[in-house]
Amino acid sequence: MRTLAKETAIYGMSSIVGKFLNWLLVPLYTFVLEQSSDYGIVTNLYAWTALLLVILTYGMETGFFRFANKEGADVPRVYGTTMFSVGSTSLVFAVCCVLFAQPLANVLGYPAHAEFIAMLGVVVSLDAFGCIPFAYLRYKRRPIKFAALKLFMILVNILLNIFFLVVCPWLMQKAPQTVNWFYDPSYGVGYVFVANLFSTGLVTLALLPDILQATFKPDFRLLKKILAYSLPLLVMGIAGIMNQTVDKIIFPFLFADKEYAAGELGIYGACFKISMVMMMFTQAFRYAYEPFIFAQHQDKNSPAAYAAAMKYFVIFSFLILLGMIFYLDIFKLIIRSDYWSGLRVVPVVLFAYIFQGVFFNLSLWYKLTDKTQYGAYFSLLGCVITIVVNVLFVPRYSYMASAWASFVCYFVMMLASYFIGQKYMKIPYDLKSLALYTVVALLLLAVHYYVVTPYIWLNYALSTVLLFAYIVLVVKRDFPLRNLPVIGKYFK
Numbered sequence: 001m002r003t004l005a006k007e008t009a010i011y012g013m014s015s016i017v018g019k020f021l022n023w024l025l026v027p028l029y030t031f032v033l034e035q036s037s038d039y040g041i042v043t044n045l046y047a048w049t050a051l052l053l054v055i056l057t058y059g060m061e062t063g064f065f066r067f068a069n070k071e072g073a074d075v076p077r078v079y080g081t082t083m084f085s086v087g088s089t090s091l092v093f094a095v096c097c098v099l100f101a102q103p104l105a106n107v108l109g110y111p112a113h114a115e116f117i118a119m120l121g122v123v124v125s126l127d128a129f130g131c132i133p134f135a136y137l138r139y140k141r142r143p144i145k146f147a148a149l150k151l152f153m154i155l156v157n158i159l160l161n162i163f164f165l166v167v168c169p170w171l172m173q174k175a176p177q178t179v180n181w182f183y184d185p186s187y188g189v190g191y192v193f194v195a196n197l198f199s200t201g202l203v204t205l206a207l208l209p210d211i212l213q214a215t216f217k218p219d220f221r222l223l224k225k226i227l228a229y230s231l232p233l234l235v236m237g238i239a240g241i242m243n244q245t246v247d248k249i250i251f252p253f254l255f256a257d258k259e260y261a262a263g264e265l266g267i268y269g270a271c272f273k274i275s276m277v278m279m280m281f282t283q284a285f286r287y288a289y290e291p292f293i294f295a296q297h298q299d300k301n302s303p304a305a306y307a308a309a310m311k312y313f314v315i316f317s318f319l320i321l322l323g324m325i326f327y328l329d330i331f332k333l334i335i336r337s338d339y340w341s342g343l344r345v346v347p348v349v350l351f352a353y354i355f356q357g358v359f360f361n362l363s364l365w366y367k368l369t370d371k372t373q374y375g376a377y378f379s380l381l382g383c384v385i386t387i388v389v390n391v392l393f394v395p396r397y398s399y400m401a402s403a404w405a406s407f408v409c410y411f412v413m414m415l416a417s418y419f420i421g422q423k424y425m426k427i428p429y430d431l432k433s434l435a436l437y438t439v440v441a442l443l444l445l446a447v448h449y450y451v452v453t454p455y456i457w458l459n460y461a462l463s464t465v466l467l468f469a470y471i472v473l474v475v476k477r478d479f480p481l482r483n484l485p486v487i488g489k490y491f492k
Contacts, residue, residue, distance in 0.1 A: 024334075028165060041189055044265060051245050053241075056093055058089075063226040064082045064135050066367075068139055074215070081215075081218045084218040085226075086129055094125035113190065116193050133207045133211050137149075149207065156198065157195050160191075160198055168185075169185060229372065243409050248269065250390060251264070252265065267341060268402060271343055274324075274328075274346055278317065303428055311434065312479075315478060322466070325347050348407050349406060352407045362417040382409040444466045448462070
């Protein structure tokens, strides 16, 4: 537990700081881009890249962890084989995107900007290839280097965004001769993708020392075994990422008025980003938890460790949810006021992220028993729910239907995985504690929503008291302060 907590903290700091820095691009985009429809383009195309990244990695990250941790495994060979496979498919994809950029742009509704497609094709290919060296860093328990490289990529991306969207327009007014030889003011949102291309290329170069540690002669017999294990995870991954992105992918196709659809999608995308704090925590936990479950599998105490990890995940997830909702009037200031109409999606999306995180915790049973096909079944079930709800209700209720589709999708997946998983791998989850924290969180939310005064300061004071009450419950019941490192000795 201490090792997991330590590495989650390191991954978490990089993830939270990195995501927070990326999060700061949301106000930049909403304040600098002329219309919400411009941000709708960013939301739509990055939803496609998220889906394509899953397809191009096809479960090989988890496959690498599984086969690298087998007894007697030749880790450099496993590493080199998985990297060869992902690298080959990524290269083919990048070439196809560059060669067929115009036809693809026509289909996606951006015929005037085929270069957007070419750039994102190269970006997603480099990202997919880089997933394996990053997985190798996690396997080697090198979270600091992992975090440093992730932050390096994000910082470069942010600085280039600021340069192209803020500095260059200012220089065009003050000293046009300094930038007019390469900068086109009318290109606008296109510079978002230019910045991403440069930042991804630089971090790929920075990974070269770790890439060179692999055995570059692929073992095709081993590759066949890894693919047999990983491909069911691909189906699960595609369905899983579609649960997160399909609403943003199909949204423009569900309205006759494309400009209206892009504007609504921009509002939804910006408000959805506010909820990303929960996703940051879930992702940080995942980075540390996946190597942890494979490494602990042979330990006789592992079921208790898995149950404890679930409980603490839920405890801190509800803490984040309460903090976000109680102070949403402050968080909303990061986006322009004409986007605020979409803030009602935030509580719904936060709950959906908690269900997603619990589902990920539960997923250990089919990964450790090599029944990865169940992950595909659950994700396909969720994907069907997401698509059906979006298609039926988005034309009438717009992005609120998309938010509730995510909520229902992950709730059903979570329940299905729990009840089926307990038959194959009995984990003694502390259901009483999980139920207690859920009920307490819901009661505190009810007080927050129904006890409202005309005074803003008094509302904030009440929210602070409610949040403090939850923290006191956690400390008294499950997280005594004496267990904290360094400062714990000062508490009884």
